[in-house]
Amino acid sequence: MNQKLKKAGLLLSGVVMSSQLFAQTPDTTGSAKNYVQPFSGANNFRTWSVGVHGGMMTPYTIFRGKENDFRTPNERWGYGGYIKKQVLHSLGLQANFFRGHVQGTTPADANFPFNRFETKVKYAVDISANITVANINWLHNQSMLQPYVTVGGGSMAYSTSLYANSGAQNPTTRTSDQHQFYIPVGAGLKIGLAKGINLDLGYQVNFVQSDNLDGYSYGSGNDKFAYAHAGLEFALGKRSKPQLARHNPVSSMRAEYMMSERSLQSQLDDQRSQNQQLRNDLNTTNANLARLTADSDGDGVFDLNDKCPNTPAGTKVDGQGCPLPTPVTRVIVTEEDRRVVRDAIKNLEFDFGKATIKDRSLQSLDRVANILTTKNFSLKLAGHTDNVGSDAANLKLSKDRAEAVKAYLVSQGANPSRIEAVGYGESQPIASNKTDAGRQQNRRVEFTLF
Structure with missing residues (x-):
């Protein structure tokens, strides 16, 4: 070849x-x-x-x-x-x-x-x-x-x-x-x-x-x-x-x-999704809060509880938003009235760490609301806590509990303008915080009727 x-x-x-x-x-x-x-x-x-x-x-x-x-x-x-x-x-x-x-x-x-x-x-x-x-x-x-x-x-x-x-x-x-x-x-x-x-x-x-x-x-x-x-x-x-x-x-x-880039992009997308969900939740909460706290006539009673809407400006109203009767010039606090208040203080209980009033406390609070509406008394509510937790948290909790009592009394017809709710936190103990019994006494809401 x-x-x-x-x-x-x-x-x-x-x-x-x-x-x-x-x-x-x-x-x-x-x-x-x-x-x-x-x-x-x-x-x-x-x-x-x-x-x-x-x-x-x-x-x-x-x-x-x-x-x-x-x-x-x-x-x-x-x-x-x-x-x-x-x-x-x-x-x-x-x-x-x-x-x-x-x-x-x-x-x-x-x-x-x-x-x-x-x-x-x-x-x-x-x-x-x-x-x-x-x-x-x-x-x-x-x-x-x-x-x-x-x-x-x-x-x-x-x-x-x-x-x-x-x-x-x-x-x-x-x-x-x-x-x-x-x-x-x-x-x-x-x-x-x-x-x-x-x-x-x-x-x-x-x-x-x-x-x-x-x-x-x-x-x-x-x-x-x-x-x-x-x-x-x-x-x-x-x-x-x-x-x-x-x-x-x-x-x-x-x-x-490229794998690192995809991982970072995935993390970024997840974070954006979470941020969007938080934004939607916040918008929903704000909308619900605005609806629940609306007071069209400015009488201090939310529209949700106002049974007398469109009250003229400056009119004093009760807890249901209705005008109050002509106030009694002289107010006398009887011993029976004080007993009702003491009984309410004694039976007042909240859920642990919250400002939610337990159902068994409502009956005695109803009696307090009755004397407030019938006799037009003024009432000061002072909330107190023990020293468990931070000062700021205790101060807030004491204020919230006093406000919760006020809100309930107003819902039962009491005049909100005659009720003052104050929180003192852990600053005014009446017993030692070193024992369970002492801390139990310090967790209280004081009623001052006048």
Whole structure:
């Protein structure tokens, strides 16, 4: 087969294979299962891998063309493998092994009696650095394409045979075994086929540190040969971890930023929703308060309890908003009246920590309301508490309880203008606050009838 047709066919096959892989490989590299938090340790990745490959060896290289000891290169098969440790995202160290045959015809010196050589590479081992040149899929956590370059050094053992024009081999003088140091320099492209499996397409030039690879020394340069290969790389370790070589740290940092941004935005939306709910609740409360506290005629009685609406301004009214009768000039407080007040004080009870009057206290308060309406007495209500709690809270509670008693008496017909409600908090104890009994006495509302 013509050599140019061979090379063209190999190149075309590689292009077709790569196109099919691009078309068939699903885009799953950006999924959450492959995400690794930025600046994570190497234990979160798969850093070891092994590979196998096969391809063609030829004395023709991109560095020297056909200017070799033998003018006409032939392609022969070779194969090999490697084990690699990925040290960084873009740097791996790998131990390589390959073997195969290198062959050429037509010596540069027309007087040379042999027209063909064949070198059998028994083994070649080296340590190389594998450097990833770029990460192409910037928007994905793993890159499907990994272009790379390699360089290293190692030792190879080979046996070279020279053949005369007649095709007969001269085994006595033209077969030799050699061990030489060589420098492999290469480039390639890895394509992700699946999680942990890569297609490896590579080209490598091996610089042999002698001029006897072909058994013939011609010119001043050392011999070289190329190895174009295709193979598969398999990542070792847990399948749940991504390959360090394929991982894109820039994309991970971008993903981390976007997740933080979404979290902050979610918190902000929640806070806005809570603020809106509080605003709606406040508006509802204010509307209810305005409705319950409306006093259209300004007589001091809320419209909700005003049985005599539209009272003329300045008219004194009772607790139901109705005008009061002509006041009695002289007011006499009898002992019976004082007994009624004392009984109300004795039976007055509130819910714990609140200004809500208990039902069993209402009957005695009704009697107080009766004497206030019938005799037009004035009444001062003084609220007191013990020292449990803050001063401000106790002062407010004592005032609220006095106001609660006033509101109830007014609801029963008492004149609100003749009732004064004052709160003194814990400032005027009548017993020690160190005992339960003392604190019970200090929690009181005093009635002063006049």
